[in-house]
Amino acid sequence: QVQLVESGGGLVQAGGSLRLSCAASGRTFSTYAMGWFRQAPGKEREAVATINWSGDSMYYADSVKGRFTISRDNALNTVYLQMNSLKPEDTAVYYCAADTDRKPIATTYGYDYWGQGTQVTVSS
Secondary structure: OOOEEEEOOEEEEOOOOEEEEEEEOOOOHHHOEEEEEEEOOOOOOEEEEEEOOOOOOEEEOOOOOOOEEEEEEOOOOEEEEEEOOOOHHHOEEEEEEEEOOOOOOOOOOOOOEEOOOEEEEEEO
């Protein structure tokens, strides 16, 4: 069983920055792929950024490329999402997810553990 706890959400003006953190339980965090997903009101959940278990493969949604950066610290069992140049359309609940299948590249599917989510609101 993997428990995930997100933090770092909040209200920010357009153009601002936030860093989300996700702390994971479990001794084998370094073998998990990790991802950040988001869901805005009335929309389907979408993958924002993912990182494979070794940290050498990342995926970014086109809408966040060049603005968001995903990273992981295996010593702290934590994955981060640095969000810069935020836009009102980035407003959503952001979820951290873990994929315990040791895939060699970052993917947007197969995530089997999810956090509770953290709200990010970007005002114009």
